[in-house]
Amino acid sequence: MPSRRFGLPTFVAGLFAFSASAFAADPIKVGVTIAQSPPGSVSQGTQVKDGLEVAAKIINDAGGVNGSKIELIYEDTQGIPEKARAAVEKLITRDQVVAVTGEHQSSAALAGIEVAHRYHVPYINTNGWSDVIREKGYPEVFNPGNYNSRVAIAVAETMKSLGAKNVVAFCENTDYGVGLAKLIGAQIAERAQGISYKYETLDRASKDYLPAILPLKANPPDMVVEIMLPPGAYILLNQLNEQGVAPTAKTMIYDASGIADYPDFWQNVGDAAKNMLVFGLYHPKMPLPDLGKKVAADYTAKTKGDPNRLLFQAADSLFLIAEAIKTAKSTKADDMIKALEGIKWTGTRGEVSFSSEKSGFKYHQWLDVPYVTFQVTAVKQPVADMKLVQDPGKPLDMSRVEKTK
């Protein structure tokens, strides 16, 4: 009979051993770089975080990846490239993450991919739209999110369909903003000749845009294209409306940044968004695969909010990492990269595959990211009620577009 002296400690040690063995597999660490404090877009960062957590829960509730749970490790970049660089460095060297994802601002992504490339760690770019991110040609970088060239083509074709002759764009002074403004110009020159186009760069930190807006009063354009993130975007829309430049019977607004589905949109923009056309990466009337519907439902249950495009982009980013590990049966970088290059997987928005074409923006880009164009037709209108004027993969339907009277 074991003595009492050793019985209880042995029993307790056995309990610990049993619990340890039940969770023997180490978690798979995935690094996340998002803006959680100013001057970065914290609203975007919060939406990305929500999407990743919904996806992580779905993955872990299903048993994890190859028996291991996914663990997300967050770093706040503040939307600043230097901090993004430091964040990725810390995630890779100190936290030993197998991949990095979550980045939603192009300037920060451009800094982060340099570190990921140096350490040869997979980097899933969640929402950096700048084509330059792709043009670098880094094998570690994969882009399941939208890209500026796609928006530029959409804008040019929309301007052509609307019969606009004079288009002015306001872009923020970032890699994303200026990059997209230039691309739109190039696409208009190629696809919609005869349209006069110019763009003005606005400092996203400055708040008074009137000196840039006032000169338009004498000769208002047919379309103002907004290429900014909140809060600068909201201030621009309000100041355009305040001065009577747009929206008017003569001048419409086109939101190229897709901000109309942001949670704080209506608390900042009143009738300044009237009849605004929106480049949308998500609309409730878009057909969604089953995984997309599940993510949307879980998100709404968790936050009581309506889904938005960043939710799906973030979720897809994490699901892709999980799929790569599952397919490769490995967390080694080369194995994951090879798995991602050959992937054909149905995510939350459609079937994802990455182009292997090494030239330009196409490298490791999901080229067929679905998008729609919809129109805001009433103040405080939920996204679900905003009118779809262009279905995925179809041209703009002019008969559905409403003009301001």
Added chain:
Amino acid sequence: MLTLDLLINGLIIGVFYALMAIGLSLIFGILKVVNFAHGEFYMVGAYAYTLSALALGISPWVSLPFALLVGLLLGLVVERLLMRPLYSGYTSWGVMRDEYAVIVTFALSIFLINIVDKVVGPYAYKGPALIGISRITIGPLAISGHRLIAAMVAVTVIIVVAFIIRYSFWGRQIQAVSQNRLGASLAGIDTAKASAIVFSLAGGLAAVSGALLANIFNPTPDVGVFPAIKSYVIVVLGGMGSVPGSIIASLILGVFESFGGVYISYQYRDTFGLFILILFLLFRPQGLFGEKAREV
């Protein structure tokens, strides 16, 4: 017509700059230090105005004095807890006053930005308009109704503050302390109380500025950073410690940025003030109305 538009816009923006800069100038005048958390007093005022109106459903004309009160209290608390060591016993800490002020106010700035970000959240909130008219058209000019009313309120506040500083009992004591702290103390003036009043007043003015601009610039946790930078430029241009100098410099800067943004370059608009600042520091460091330093 564009010229008139730009002039009006420049003057209106200049008035808001002045409201912000006066407080900073007063603090420098009496404490001889720069408050690097001044932009956050602006931010707190903007949020106090916006959230009280939105959450409590009260009129913006009630939220505005509420924001002023919050700014006054914040200034008072900051002075009492953080700035007192500057003139009572700081030397025993072995820390020089300038370094102390920089470190403490920078830390306060970072703290306030992050606490608001965490407590209120990162999303922007558009403040309510003081008047329900979105656009007032005067001939070919179109001005936001709120912007016009807010500018008039700002001018009124500036006049009242200038009157208080110049003619009131405490205003004269503040002037005495800013001229010579030791001398004022020897004359029986409570210098600590004067400092507290100035800091509180500065907080109130910045808060009112933030509140008035909340409908125009949609408050976020870092909304005060940019106005603060403008304020530092204005205080130097006007002459550190000179309230009239701050007012004049504000109007000049507002108009210059407005015209420069159209006729020179909009992209470099915010650098104009910094460029002028460099010129003044090189050729007229005392600013428009400041005095050259004298040592006795």
